[in-house]
Amino acid sequence: xxxxxxxxxxxxxxxxxxxxxxxxxxxxxxxxxxxxxxxxxxxxxxxxxxxxxxxxxxxxxxxxxxxxxxxxxxxxxxxxxxxxxxxxxxxxxxxxxxxxxxxxxxxxxxxxxxxxxxxxxxxxxxxxxxxxxxxxxxxxxxxxxxxxxxxxxxxxxxxxxxxxxxxxxxxxxxxxxxxxxxxxxxxxxxxxxxxxxxxxxxxxxxxxxxxxxxxxxxxxxxxxxxxxxxxxxxxxxxxxxxxxxxxxxxxxxxxxxxxxxxxxxxxxxxxxxxxxxxxxxxxxxxxxxxxxxxxxxxxxxxxxxxxxxxxxxxxxxxxxxxxxxxxxxxxxxxxxxxxxxxxxxxxxxxxxxxxxxxxxxxxxxxxxxxxxxxxxxxxxxxxxxxxxxxxxxxxxxxxxxxxxxxxxxxxxxxxxxxxxxxxxxx
Amino acid sequence: xxxxxxxxxxxxxxxxxxxxxxxxxxxxxxxxxxxxxxxxxxxxxxxxxxxxxxxxxxxxxxxxxxxxxxxxxxxxxxxxxxxxxxxxxxxxxxxxxxxxxxxxxxxxxxxxxxxxxxxxxxxxxxxxxxxxxxxxxxxxxxxxxxxxxxxxxxxxxxxxxxxxxxxxxxxxxxxxxxxxxxxxxxxxxxxxxxxxxxxxxxxxxxxxxxxxxxxxxxxxxxxxxxxxxxxxxxxxxxxxxxxxxxxxxxxxxxxxxxxxxxxxxxxxxxxxxxxxxxxxxxxxxxxxxxxxxxxxxxxxxxxxxxxxxxxxxxxxxxxxxxxxxxxxxxxxxxxxxxxxxxxxxxxxxxxxxxxxxxxxxxxxxxxxxxxxxxxxxxxxxxxxxxxxxxxxxxxxxxxxxxxxxxxxxxxxxxxxxxxxxxxxxx
Numbered sequence: 001x002x003x004x005x006x007x008x009x010x011x012x013x014x015x016x017x018x019x020x021x022x023x024x025x026x027x028x029x030x031x032x033x034x035x036x037x038x039x040x041x042x043x044x045x046x047x048x049x050x051x052x053x054x055x056x057x058x059x060x061x062x063x064x065x066x067x068x069x070x071x072x073x074x075x076x077x078x079x080x081x082x083x084x085x086x087x088x089x090x091x092x093x094x095x096x097x098x099x100x101x102x103x104x105x106x107x108x109x110x111x112x113x114x115x116x117x118x119x120x121x122x123x124x125x126x127x128x129x130x131x132x133x134x135x136x137x138x139x140x141x142x143x144x145x146x147x148x149x150x151x152x153x154x155x156x157x158x159x160x161x162x163x164x165x166x167x168x169x170x171x172x173x174x175x176x177x178x179x180x181x182x183x184x185x186x187x188x189x190x191x192x193x194x195x196x197x198x199x200x201x202x203x204x205x206x207x208x209x210x211x212x213x214x215x216x217x218x219x220x221x222x223x224x225x226x227x228x229x230x231x232x233x234x235x236x237x238x239x240x241x242x243x244x245x246x247x248x249x250x251x252x253x254x255x256x257x258x259x260x261x262x263x264x265x266x267x268x269x270x271x272x273x274x275x276x277x278x279x280x281x282x283x284x285x286x287x288x289x290x291x292x293x294x295x296x297x298x299x300x301x302x303x304x305x306x307x308x309x310x311x312x313x314x315x316x317x318x319x320x321x322x323x324x325x326x327x328x329x330x331x332x333x334x335x336x337x338x339x340x341x342x343x344x345x346x347x348x349x350x351x352x353x354x355x356x357x358x359x360x361x362x363x364x365x366x367x368x369x370x371x372x373x374x375x376x377x378x379x380x381x382x383x384x385x386x387x388x389x390x391x392x393x394x395x396x397x398x399x400x401x402x403x404x405x406x407x408x409x410x411x412x413x414x415x416x417x418x419x420x421x422x423x424x425x426x
Numbered sequence: 427x428x429x430x431x432x433x434x435x436x437x438x439x440x441x442x443x444x445x446x447x448x449x450x451x452x453x454x455x456x457x458x459x460x461x462x463x464x465x466x467x468x469x470x471x472x473x474x475x476x477x478x479x480x481x482x483x484x485x486x487x488x489x490x491x492x493x494x495x496x497x498x499x500x501x502x503x504x505x506x507x508x509x510x511x512x513x514x515x516x517x518x519x520x521x522x523x524x525x526x527x528x529x530x531x532x533x534x535x536x537x538x539x540x541x542x543x544x545x546x547x548x549x550x551x552x553x554x555x556x557x558x559x560x561x562x563x564x565x566x567x568x569x570x571x572x573x574x575x576x577x578x579x580x581x582x583x584x585x586x587x588x589x590x591x592x593x594x595x596x597x598x599x600x601x602x603x604x605x606x607x608x609x610x611x612x613x614x615x616x617x618x619x620x621x622x623x624x625x626x627x628x629x630x631x632x633x634x635x636x637x638x639x640x641x642x643x644x645x646x647x648x649x650x651x652x653x654x655x656x657x658x659x660x661x662x663x664x665x666x667x668x669x670x671x672x673x674x675x676x677x678x679x680x681x682x683x684x685x686x687x688x689x690x691x692x693x694x695x696x697x698x699x700x701x702x703x704x705x706x707x708x709x710x711x712x713x714x715x716x717x718x719x720x721x722x723x724x725x726x727x728x729x730x731x732x733x734x735x736x737x738x739x740x741x742x743x744x745x746x747x748x749x750x751x752x753x754x755x756x757x758x759x760x761x762x763x764x765x766x767x768x769x770x771x772x773x774x775x776x777x778x779x780x781x782x783x784x785x786x787x788x789x790x791x792x793x794x795x796x797x798x799x800x801x802x803x804x805x806x807x808x809x810x811x812x813x814x815x816x817x818x819x820x821x822x823x824x825x826x827x828x829x830x831x832x833x834x835x836x837x838x839x840x841x842x843x844x845x846x847x848x849x850x851x852x
Contacts, residue, residue, distance in 0.1 A: 004460060004463070005464075005466055007460065008457060008460055008461070010455055011456065011457050012457070012458075014453060015450060015453050015454070015457075015779055018447065018449070018450055019445075019450070021444065023444070024441060024444055024445070027437055027440060027441050028441070029439050031434060031438070031441075034430060034433065034434055034437075035434070037430070038431075048558060048559060049548060049551075049558040049561075059549065059551050059691045060549070061547035062547070062548045062549070063548065063549055064548045064549060064551040064558075065534060065552065065693040066549050066691055067549060067552045067553075067652075067692065067693055068552050068693070068694075068695070069696075070652075070691055070692065070693035071651070071652060071693045073693075074650070074651040074652070074653065075651075076653055076693065099554075099700070102554060102696070103554070103697055103700065105694045106551060106553065106554065107552065107695070107696065107697075108552075114713060121487035121488070122475060122487065122488045122489065122490045123486070123487050123488070123489055123490060123492050123493060125475075125531050125532060125576065125577070126490060126491065126492040126493045126494050126534075127493075128525075128528060128529070128532065128554070129574060131576060131636045132475040132490075132576065133575070135475075135488075146524060148553065149557060149558065149559070150557060150558065151551070153635065183621065187757075195660065219481075224499070224500070225501075225502055226493075226496075226500070226502065227499040227502055227718065228514075264481065264490055265485045265493060265496055265568060266492040266493070267493055267494070267496035267497045267499075267502065268494075268496075269494070269497075269533070269703075269708075269711070270529040270532045270533065270704075270707075271529055271533075271704045271707045271708040271711065272529070272704070272708065274525070274700055274701075274703070275701050275704035275705065275708070276528065276702040278698070278700040278701035278704060279697075279701060279731075281696075281697045282695075282697040282698065282701070282728050283731075285695070285697065286728075287728075291729070292653065292728060292729030292730065293729060293730055293731070295731045298731050298811050301711075301716030302708050302718060303717070303719060304714075304718065304719055305705075305709075305719070305721045305724050305733065305735065307731070307733045309731065321653065323737055361549045374744045383558070387608040398642055
């Protein structure tokens, strides 16, 4: 629009020169000032931020990365700026995928690959991200428009296609393997695939692609009644793949398409979808930037605010051939993995606690949750003001009944356990 | 801008009539078509949706409420359209408050009251909602701009003020008591106050206002290291108020302001803030539309995906005089409350299960979680495909260790319990 207004001004200038009548000239002058005003308004509306070469931790209002780089000073993340090296593919730019894309964009992710074939409709307005004026645009185009305005530093690749078609799948696979963004990267061209689709068929396609490419991915979903959802981490060969443990509706042999009827639509809420997107991207950040615990499976029941977790090992009878291949590789690599883990443990001596700041004017100290598990232990009591005790158990105590020691060790040691059991029985 | 372009076209028309030179006329024709093109583009950019009088459940792409009204057909909400009667006040339009406002706007809430005194900065761009081109605008103005585009049906009231000042507090109080939106409403002019502020002082002000007005509110917060947060329901007289149980940092007597140092800023993440906003608005919807369980307190630890819950009863030695008043009223109203509860129970006979749909072509049935608690019970097994069992306990079993029967009954029966104990001891 800016260019068009400039052309108009040039035309008026030409016209003015060839005019002799003073009243006509006055009219042209008025029109010139009108257009100048329009140009000014247009510039104000396009007050976009310029690209930023290096992420800075400087605390000034104009730095969009200050609150993210602060994660380093707070001791949460070792090297936040590494986020610029990562590529994340998001399949499905709907109620969950679009919000996940916006969160990663605002976090300054290096590159986003977006896949969807659908168009924005007013019926999508009960979820975050898309705006009514984008109705009619493809979801990928609308997403690129919004995301590039929010953060021009992110490299956006948009694929308007259906991954469940033959041609769509081919483009999907070749886009995932393209390494032009970081030619030195091992494995695939992306660091993580996020599945944010709304049907079983598309999930099975993502599963197939990731099993073939040995690519770690995360799956997400929201129930048709809008009040529950889940996220799940899938590492080919190491965890269950999507075909190892199909959902109940599939295991019971009902064709998903017969469940959908004309004129009936699923319910959805911006809350549930926003929460699931948040949990998904939080797990993504923990996975990429190596902090906290990456959760293998997290459910969300909105009616009761209940958040179940679990772990799923691969199914040795999985129907997916690529999954069986990855399982074999994972088992074969076990001795090397164990040796590497031992070497790492031996190389890292027990570290003395280090002080990050020499001066500590306010006597601020970070207390590990583990240290205050027992409210009667002297160290714990010392950190609480007089008269206050911990009402709830710490996160560690709470998690115990869920993931028992036996489940955590699991498959790898099963043979060993069986041997011990047989020795006891004999 | 549309009006300005129309004026330009009129000017050109006048000019053309007074011109005789054909080359000048050709130039004017060219300019006319340029401006017509600009008008067309402008209209496309302003493709805003019009207001909608009644919420419809019709499943068409152009209906922004179809997926929300579907909550009724799914049996989650009795009457979704009631949401249009409710007013919600949001104090603090930052990383949590702005997302909460957007979620409620997309849900079609009746009226939103927004309070903030701050301006949008590029440093806020690592959280959802605000766009870089809004930098420099007040948060309230920018929010009204975005929200009214998203859903013109919502009545937006914006208050650019600091509620911790004397004048700000007065305006805050009078805005909460204003009943012009729904003159028949009992109590205050709003149905819920959401506190989304980032400091203790502002929380205490919201607490004071809500205790004085006997107004239910919800509090939210995110930690300075960005990886934990919480939401809390506060019902004056019935639950702990914010002064009943102050946070540790305050209980230990440290002045909050001394903790903040020049050039040091808190970390923040769009994930954590989006999740806390989602949990807050989900609890708001459950409270207003009466479905599921409204959670009294829900914590979120992002590093471990741990979600603690608890309940807090009011402190009879609370330092807040208005809180003590509300506690007294609540205790005095106990007999009436008990009688009402008894009457309600007697009036509602045990209902026979009703069938919503006469025809059930696909044999779809809703299974209550409670019915499949025991995987060995015949009813539970019958609902699962052969060979599958439930891996995890149901939500009910899980919740038991958290909120024990004794805690749930609590204060009201404390005297009774003490009497029983004394009788046993004597």
